Amino acid sequence: MSLRNAFRAATAVTLITAGGAFADTITIATVNNGDMIRMQGLTDDFTAKTGHNVEWVTLEENVLRQRVTTDITTKGGSFDIMTIGMYETPIWGANGWLVPLDNLSAEYDVDDILPAMAGGLSHDGTLYAAPFYGESSMIMYRTDLMEAAGMDMPKAPTWEFIAKAAAAMTDRDNEINGICLRGKAGWGEGGAFITAMSNSFGARWFDMDWNAQFDTQPWADTLNFFKGMMDASGPAGYATNGFNENLSLFNQGKCGMWIDATVAASFVTGKDSTVADHVGFALAPDTGLGKRSNWLWAWALAIPAGTQKQDAALQFIEWSTSKDYIELVASKEGWANVPPGARTSLYENPNYQAVPFAQMTLDSILSADPNNSTVEPSPYVGVQFAAIPEFAGIATDVSQEFSAAYAGQQTVEEALAKAQALTNDAMEAAGYK
Amino acid sequence: MARSVTSQRKAINTAVAWAVGLLIFFPILWTILTSFKTEAQAINDPPLFLFFDWTLENYTVVQERSNYMRFLWNSVFIAGGSTILGVMIAIPAAWSMAFVPSKRTKDILLWMLSTKMLPAVGVLYPIYLIFIQFGLLDSRLGLVIVLMLINLPIIVWMLYTYFREIPGEILEAARMDGATLREEILYVLTPMAIPGIASTLLLNFILAWNEAFWTLNLTAAKAAPLTAFIASYSSPEGLFYAKLSAASTMAIAPILVLGWFSQKQLVRGLTFGAVK
Numbered sequence: 228m229s230l231r232n233a234f235r236a237a238t239a240v241t242l243i244t245a246g247g248a249f250a251d252t253i254t255i256a257t258v259n260n261g262d263m264i265r266m267q268g269l270t271d272d273f274t275a276k277t278g279h280n281v282e283w284v285t286l287e288e289n290v291l292r293q294r295v296t297t298d299i300t301t302k303g304g305s306f307d308i309m310t311i312g313m314y315e316t317p318i319w320g321a322n323g324w325l326v327p328l329d330n331l332s333a334e335y336d337v338d339d340i341l342p343a344m345a346g347g348l349s350h351d352g353t354l355y356a357a358p359f360y361g362e363s364s365m366i367m368y369r370t371d372l373m374e375a376a377g378m379d380m381p382k383a384p385t386w387e388f389i390a391k392a393a394a395a396m397t398d399r400d401n402e403i404n405g406i407c408l409r410g411k412a413g414w415g416e417g418g419a420f421i422t423a424m425s426n427s428f429g430a431r432w433f434d435m436d437w438n439a440q441f442d443t444q445p446w447a448d449t450l451n452f453f454k455g456m457m458d459a460s461g462p463a464g465y466a467t468n469g470f471n472e473n474l475s476l477f478n479q480g481k482c483g484m485w486i487d488a489t490v491a492a493s494f495v496t497g498k499d500s501t502v503a504d505h506v507g508f509a510l511a512p513d514t515g516l517g518k519r520s521n522w523l524w525a526w527a528l529a530i531p532a533g534t535q536k537q538d539a540a541l542q543f544i545e546w547s548t549s550k551d552y553i554e555l556v557a558s559k560e561g562w563a564n565v566p567p568g569a570r571t572s573l574y575e576n577p578n579y580q581a582v583p584f585a586q587m588t589l590d591s592i593l594s595a596d597p598n599n600s601t602v603e604p605s606p607y608v609g610v611q612f613a614a615i616p617e618f619a620g621i622a623t624d625v626s627q628e629f630s631a632a633y634a635g636q637q638t639v640e641e642a643l644a645k646a647q648a649l650t651n652d653a654m655e656a657a658g659y660k
Numbered sequence: 661m662a663r664s665v666t667s668q669r670k671a672i673n674t675a676v677a678w679a680v681g682l683l684i685f686f687p688i689l690w691t692i693l694t695s696f697k698t699e700a701q702a703i704n705d706p707p708l709f710l711f712f713d714w715t716l717e718n719y720t721v722v723q724e725r726s727n728y729m730r731f732l733w734n735s736v737f738i739a740g741g742s743t744i745l746g747v748m749i750a751i752p753a754a755w756s757m758a759f760v761p762s763k764r765t766k767d768i769l770l771w772m773l774s775t776k777m778l779p780a781v782g783v784l785y786p787i788y789l790i791f792i793q794f795g796l797l798d799s800r801l802g803l804v805i806v807l808m809l810i811n812l813p814i815i816v817w818m819l820y821t822y823f824r825e826i827p828g829e830i831l832e833a834a835r836m837d838g839a840t841l842r843e844e845i846l847y848v849l850t851p852m853a854i855p856g857i858a859s860t861l862l863l864n865f866i867l868a869w870n871e872a873f874w875t876l877n878l879t880a881a882k883a884a885p886l887t888a889f890i891a892s893y894s895s896p897e898g899l900f901y902a903k904l905s906a907a908s909t910m911a912i913a914p915i916l917v918l919g920w921f922s923q924k925q926l927v928r929g930l931t932f933g934a935v936k
Binding site for chain 1: 698699700703704705725784785788789791792797798876877880881882884888891892893894895896897898899900
């Protein structure tokens with residue numbers, strides 16, 4: 228018997244005599260944001276309950292996406308749990324790359340997951356990832372500046388009102404921009420914003436035959452409105468501003484309004500914000516066509532099909548996305564810091580209802596429908612994206628053309644013409660047409 | 661008059677050199693300064709240069725959140741291992757190219773360098789699959805091999821350049837005195853090329869230390885070096901610039917210190933010539 232086999236036998240005997248119970252070490256790939264970091268700090272609770280240890284691999288969002296995609300497509304088995312979003316989950320689930328989460332325990336109460344989240348993280352009715360937190364987008368605005376401008380923010384404003392309010396709040400001498408929005412290239416940055424905005428103007432990425440639609444009037448209206456409003460009332464260099472740049476401007480009191488992820492609400496009302504006491508919330512704007520301009524997203528935990536530690540991974544997912552975990556975070560960090568947007572019961576909790584942005588977050592999430600996001604019918608699922616593998620690459624190229632138009636390097640018409648051509652070329656090459 | 665012109669030119673040259681040096685160093689200085697700010701101060705507009713409330717909070721948070729020593733040890737092992745292994749392979753290769761060249765030597769040198777022109781992502785999947793086959797994913801050994809291979813062309817080129825400066829007659833004399841090939845390389849060639857070998861070692865250690873594509877893509881939790889440590893503090897959704905700066909400062913500190921203490925050796929090696 229070789230030394231290795233002897234060791235294996237000794238280990239097996241030890242495990243059997245210990246009653247069969249043994250601890251695994253699972254490796255989790257995740258992103259760096261406040262909620263995920265908080266979860267890492269609370270992992271001891273999971274270890275105490277299950278005996279399993281956790282190794283964290285924290286990466287920047289785009290690096291993580293590339294890293295886990297490489298691993299799952301090659302069945303590398305580097306990770307036992309992956310943090311993925313609403314874009315990847317249905318595609319990877321359909322490819323059989325993820326373990327279906329169809330055997331969650333009764334205590335977990337899977338029906339408590341917000342229907343919009345469960346729908347976006349499923350394929351053919353099967354849940355493939357459990358939402359750790361969910362988000363939509365909404366308006367965060369300065370109540371003091373709005374009052375000074377002599378205007379009242381409706382709960383559900385139109386884009387026309389937003390443009391007027393932005394112009395009224397803009398005070399260049401005091402470095403106050405009426406509105407701050409994402410213009411940065413990237414499908415998850417400015418691309419996500421303009422796609423969600425375009426839904427409210429009646430635009431769509433593709434018709435039912437997968438033909439690009441950038442040559443239609445709704446897209447021209449969307450981009451012209453965005454550029455006109457931002458040139459008049461937005462910050463200098465908005466074409467390169469993303470989430471972090473706008474958060475920084477808003478927290479320093481340099482934005483009258485900011486339309487972005489609902490998770491930002493806790494940042495603009497937190498200790499690093501100089502305007503925390505003067506922030507109000509409203510639904511993302513519309514144009515009266517029946518669709519608002521808010522998106523829907525979730526960071527969710529999924530188990531890659533190649534893992535050897537499926538049981539431990541499932542236990543971790545049940546722990547980290549449970550009602551008990553929310554209670555645990557609330558007891559240590561306060562209700563404003565619990566992961567939002569995943570469970571219905573959270574919004575029924577009186578403690579959470581007292582958080583100023585809780586109801587608006589829920590209303591925003593509920594008003595986004597990934598299965599019916601456009602005014603005209605479209606063949607894809609997703610609000611700020613189309614859940615097809617080719618979308619990320621195409622949308623990144625398209626958003627670069629749009630950003631160039633915002634920066635004045637080309638006209639809106641030129642940007643749309645280029646977007647139309649490159650999208651049709653890519654879709655043809657991918658075999659959709 | 662001539663002396664005054666020379667002094668003036670010297671002063672201008674010195675000023676330009678300092679300006680360029682400061683310009684190159686400024687991003688590092690700014691990172692270090694930001695690491696001592698709060699997150700709110702880090703994004704302040706106008707930016708705060710020196711007059712802010714200095715804090716060590718970011719370093720405390722980074723220390724609590726990450727096992728810095730494990731990342732550091734992985735970096736030292738991977739950068740050191742790949743550099744030493746690379747030099748061990750490159751010395752005989754460079755010797756043969758410098759002292760017994762064939763008609764294809766220059767083509768081989770150019771071909772070796774051309775492998776550096778291929779974007780790394782182009783071979784990510786093949787290498788990833790090989791790593792899975794050999795069980796090398798998330799292992800220090802795997803990264804030592806990969807980084808050695810990607811830096812090998814540079815090591816061979818550098819050593820080849822240094823060796824070419826050494827007169828072949830010296831090695832010929834050693835051979836005539838009965839030295840074997842091993843003795844010729846070890847006891848005659850290597851001592852004469854020490855400055856060149858040292859600068860090659862240093863430069864490649866720095867290159868391997870800073871390598872961020874393979875070290876991020878081929879590691880997970882066990883073998884991740886300091887590049888992964890930095891990446892874990894980068895976020896497009898949340899302001900963590902001060903913490904990211906603290907992590908970056910901790911990651912570059914060892915290599916900065918090494919570079920500072922070995923700068924004479926580095927410069928000497930880069931301007932090396934056996935016979936002046």
